[in-house]
Amino acid sequence: MNKNLLWKLVLIVGTLIVFLFGIFGIPKAFSGQGLLSAMTDRIHLGLDLRGGTHLILQVQVNDAVKVDSDNAVEVLKEQLNKRKIAFSEVSKPDPDNNPDHIVIKGVPPSSRSDLLSIVHDRLPEYEITSGTSDNWNLAMTPPMLSDLKNRAVTQAIETIRNRIDALGVSEPTIQEHGLGQYQILVQLPSIDDPARVKDIMQSTAMLEIKQSLGGPYPSEQAALQEKGGILPPDAILLPGHNMPGVGEEGQAWYLVSRVSAVSGKDLRDAQPSRDQNGQPSVSFTLTGEGGQRFYNFTSAHVNDSLAVVLDNKVQEVANIKEPIRDRGEISGGRMSEQASKDLSMILRSGALPASVKYMEERTVGPSLGADSMRAGVRAAIIGMLAVLIFMLVYYRGAGINADVALLLNLIILLGFMGYFEAVLTLPGIAGVILTVGMGVDSNVLIFERIREELRNGKTPPSAVDQGFSHAWITIVDTHVTTIVSAAILFIFGTGPVRGFATTLTFGLLANLFTAVFVSRVIFDYLLSRKQRGEALSI
C-alpha cells in the first residue's frame, strides 16, 4: 500500500472513531443494553417518540400595551392637574384595537407648550400630535411599541420557565416560536396530562392589594344603585373569587380603589401556610420598598378594609387593625393544599406581563410513542437491509464497497446528531431511511459510470478515475438541491418536521464524504493489489 493511501485510510478510521464517540460517548458497558442507553443519552428522542406535550401559546401583547397606556393616562391627569392646565378628558378611544392611543380633550391653546413638555419629559416613548379643535392625540412611537411587545414575550418566556422549573418537569423546551408573531413554544416531555401545568403557565398571577371601598354586593347593578347610579371616579367594581359565606362564585362584587397599594412586583417571597382557622393559605413577604409603601398605606387606613386582588378577582377582604409592614396572607376560603402550593410558586415566579392564550396542544401518550419508535426502527432496518442486499447482488465486489460506505454514512449521521444534540423524531427516523435510499444514489451514479467506461474499453484504473470525476459534478448538484429543500423545511417546520430536515441534511453531507471519498479509497486499495489488466468486480 502506498503512503498516500495509508494516510487516507488513517483519516477514514479517525473519522469513524470520532463519530462513534459522537453516538455512544464512552459507554459504561459494552452489552447491547449498555450501548443502547449510552446512545439515548446523547441522541435525544423527540416528543412523538417518548410521549409528552407540545403547546403553542400566544402572548396577548396588547395587554402589556394597555397597562403601559393606562399608566400614561394616570401620569397625564396627575401632571395636568399639578400644573393647573385645564382639560376636559384624557381617555383611550379604542382600547381593544389601538391600545396605545390616548386622546386629551379640551386643552386651551395657551397651554400647548406646557402639554408638550409634560409628554416630552414624562412620557418620552409617546408621540403627541394635534387633532381637531383642542384635542391632542398620543400614540407610542413604532420602535417603542414593538420593543414593549417583544419585551412582554421575553418576560413571559422567563416567567413560564421559572414556573416549569419549579414544577420539576424534566428537559422542557421553552422558546419563542418563530412562525407566528408573539408566540411561545413549550414542549414538556413525559407529561401525559398537561391540565395542571397548563393552568399554572397560563395564570397571569397579577397580585394587587387595594383599598376596599364597599361590598359585597350581590350584583353589579346592586352596587351601582347603592352608589347612586355612578361609581366614584377612582374606584372599580371587581368580582369576588370563591369567597365563603357570600353566595355563589361571581355573585359577590366589591368596590375597590383603582390604584393599588402594593402589587406583585413588590413581593419578595411567597410560601404555602395555614391561616388562623387551619385552612391552607399563602403567606407572602414584601420587599423593603414595597413594605414601606404598605406601611404608609396601612397606617393611613387603620380600621378601613383592604382587598387582596389576584388576576382581577377579589380573593379576600380584611380589616386593617394596625399598620402592617411587610407581611401578608392570602387565604380566600376554599383553597386546597395543592392550590396553595401552586399559588405561592406562581407568585414567586413573578407575574406574566400579559395574558397568554393556548393556540395549539398536542399530546402523545407514551404508549403511542413506544409503538411509533418500534415501527420506525423496524421499517428502517428492513429498508436498510433491502438496500444493502440489493447492492451486493447487483454490483458484487463493488457492492461491498457501497455497503461499507452506507454503513459509515449512517454512523456519521448518528454521530452528527449526537454532537449537535439533535432531536430524533419519527419523521427523523424516516429521514434516516431516506438518506439510505438517496445516499446509495451517489454510489449507483459512480458505479454505473464506471461500468460504462469499462464497456467503452477503458482499463479499470482509468474507468474508476473517469467514473468518479464525471459523477462528482452531478453528485454536487443533486446534493445541493436536496439540502436547499431540507433547509427550507428546517426554517418552516417545527418539532417532528425539523427532526426530519436535520437528519436529511446531516445524512447528505455525510454522504458526500462516504460515497465519494471513502468509496474511492476502497477502489484505489483494490486496484493497487490487482495485477495490470485484471478485471474489476463491479
Next chain:
Amino acid sequence: MEFFRNPNIDFLGKKWYFLAFSLIFSVAGVFSMLFWHGIPWGVDFRGGTLVYVKFAHQPDDNAVRTAMDRAGLRNAKIQRYGQVGNNEVLIDLDVRETSEQALDRGKIQIINALETNAPAGKIDLNNASSLTIKNYLMDKDPLHVGPDDGKYTAQAQAIVNVRDKTQGGVLTSFDQLKGAVEPAVAASVQDGFFLSDFGVRNVEIVGPQVGGQLRKQAGLATLYSLAGMLVYLGFRFEWIYGVAAVVTVFHDTLITVGAFSLTRTDISLTVIAAILTLIGYSNNDTIVVFDRIRENIKLMRREKLSEIVNRSINQTLSRTILTAGLTFLTVLALYLFGGEVLHGFSLALVIGILIGTYSSIAIAAPILVAYQDWRIEKGKRPMAMPAKAK
C-alpha cells in the same frame, strides 16, 4: 448483474403519450381538488380537535356515536384507525367545536362522554396522569411514610408504566398492577380510581388561527423551494433548464396532492415535509439527465438536440431506474412497516418517487427539446443551448 445493457428507447417519440398520461392524472387531481373532495387539509392546517382513543375491546361505533351525540358533539367524525385488532378509534371535531377560549374543551367533553361507567367520586385510572396518581397517593399515604415525594412519584410512575408500556395503554383489571407496585398502594388505588374501557393515546388540538398561519407557511415553503431550484439551476445550467425542472417538479407536486385529494387522505405537516423532500428528489433525477445532456452537447456537436436528449436519457436510464428502485424500496418499507403515524408521509413519498422518476424522463427532457424547436420555428439561432462549458 445488469438490468440494462445499452438501452436505446426513443423516449422523445413517445412524448404525446406521456403528455396524455400526465394530463389525465393532473386534471383528475385538480378536478377533485376543485369540485369533488377539495384539498383534504389535516388538522394541522384546518384547525380542530383530534382524539385517538384505544378501547379495551372491539369498539362499537354506534355506542361511540351515541356518546358523542349525548355530549352535544354532533359534528364529530368517528373513524376506525390502525389495524383491526388494535381497537383504536379516531374522533375528529372540526374547528367550530374547538374553542378559542378553552382550547381543550372538546377533548375533555369527549373523555367525559366516553366515561359512561364512572362511579361518583372516583377518578379514571386509564386517563389519569402520573401527577394525578401521585397527588392522590400523597393525600392517602397508604404506605404511612408521610409526605415522601420521591416514593410516591416512583409508585405512580410504576402504575403508569404498567398501563402504557406493558398493557399498551388500557388497564382492564386492577390485578394487572400486582407485582409492579406495593400491595398497599394497589389497594388504595383501587379505592379511589375506576377503570374505564378506553385510554387516550394521542391528542392534537389546533386553534383556528394557527391553521391558517401554517397553511400560508406551507404554501410559502413550497414556493421558496421551487424558487431556490430555479435560481440554482439557472446559475449552474441555462435558465431554460431551471424552468424545465421547476415545471416538472410542479407537475409532480400537483399529481401527488391530487392523489391525496382523490383518496381523501389528510395532508398533515409531515406530508408537506414529504412533498418538499420530493421536490428535492425529483430535481435530483432531472439534474442527472440534464448533466448528461450538457456533457453530450459538447461531445456531439453535429447531432440534433432531440437525438442528444434521447441518448442522454438512455445512458442514465440504468442509474435512474436503480436509484428510483432502491429509494422506492426504502420508502415502501416505511409505508408497510412504519406505523400509522407515518402513513400520510410515506404515501406521499411512494407516489412522489414513482412520479418524480417518470417525470424527469417524460416531462423535463421534452420541455428542453420543445423550447429549442420553438426557437428554430421563430427563426432564431437553432442551437439554443450551448450549455456553459464546465
